[in-house]
Amino acid sequence: MLHSMTAFGRGEAGADGYRFTIELRTLNHRFCDIRIKLPRKYSDFEEDIKKRVSSKFSRGRIEVSVLADDTLDKVQHLTVDTELAKTYKRLLLILQEELGLEGDLRLESLLNFRDLFAFQEDEESRGKAWRAVETALDQAVSNCLLMRKEEGEAMTSDLSRRLHQLEVLTGEVETRAPLVVQDVRDRLQKRIQDLLGEAELDEARLAQEVAFFAEKSDINEELVRLQSHIRQFSDLLEAEGPRGRQLEFLLQEMHREVNTIGSKTNDLEIAQKVIQMKTELERFREQLQNVE
Secondary structure, three states: OOOEOOEEEEEEEEEOOEEEEEEEEEEOOOOEEEEEEOOHHHHHHHHHHHHHHHOOOOOEEEEEEEEEOOHHHHHHOEEEOHHHHHHHHHHHHHHHHHHOOOOOOOHHHOOOOHHHEEEOOOHHHHHHHHHHHHHHHHHHHHHHHHHHHHHHHHHHHHHHHHHHHHHHHHHHHHHHHHHHHHHHHHHHHHHHHHHHOOOOOOHHHHHHHHHHHHHHOOOHHHHHHHHHHHHHHHHHHHOOOOOHHHHHHHHHHHHHHHHHHHHHOOOHHHHHHHHHHHHHHHHHHHHHOOEO
């Protein structure tokens, strides 16, 4: 069954003061292009996130957005540099004495020095943060894959219907093709007879001209290859795993055969069928841009 490349997934998870929300969007792309946006504080998680995502997607542009709300844990791991605070206090007292400034040195005077406070995480806390990210990421990936699958089922249904229509048109062309030669023979015979009047028609020359036309306009090989491509395409629609590139290749081959059929025949009925076939193939192309 086909999977779409366009989807969205979201996941949330929290543990011991950490809470992460992860949104995952997938778009059309020829290859697997993963782009991750996360807070700088957690930049060391980027490679692990990329590995986890790449193991689930084979094609498409995947945008991963990580939002962190770790306020509670920041409070738990907030520290103050008391030695640095003592140094600031000593220097401020010296400055006060040197400049003859009045007033008491209060705690508020030190709060402006932000480097007195720091957020420190131990290895255990870092592990808790990663496990929360991992859980939220798995949820987002799972939801995204489900959406890709559901859209893929709709695409498979549409392509199957169009493939059947293409098969019907191919059969109609195949039925019409042998009659074209006879129509040409009849028209050519009538035209020559009109020109000759009562003169005797050279049947051998007529047969030669008809044979030349039949050889020049023979589309049997193209029809056989086109029917083969249609069968392969149908099999791939039901196969498991990514099939987008294979389907695109088959579509190119079908286009080639249909174009050749159109260039070889000068029959109005077949030309109309070729136009319909090209229309269906163009709709195939539009759909396959979204197939993984």
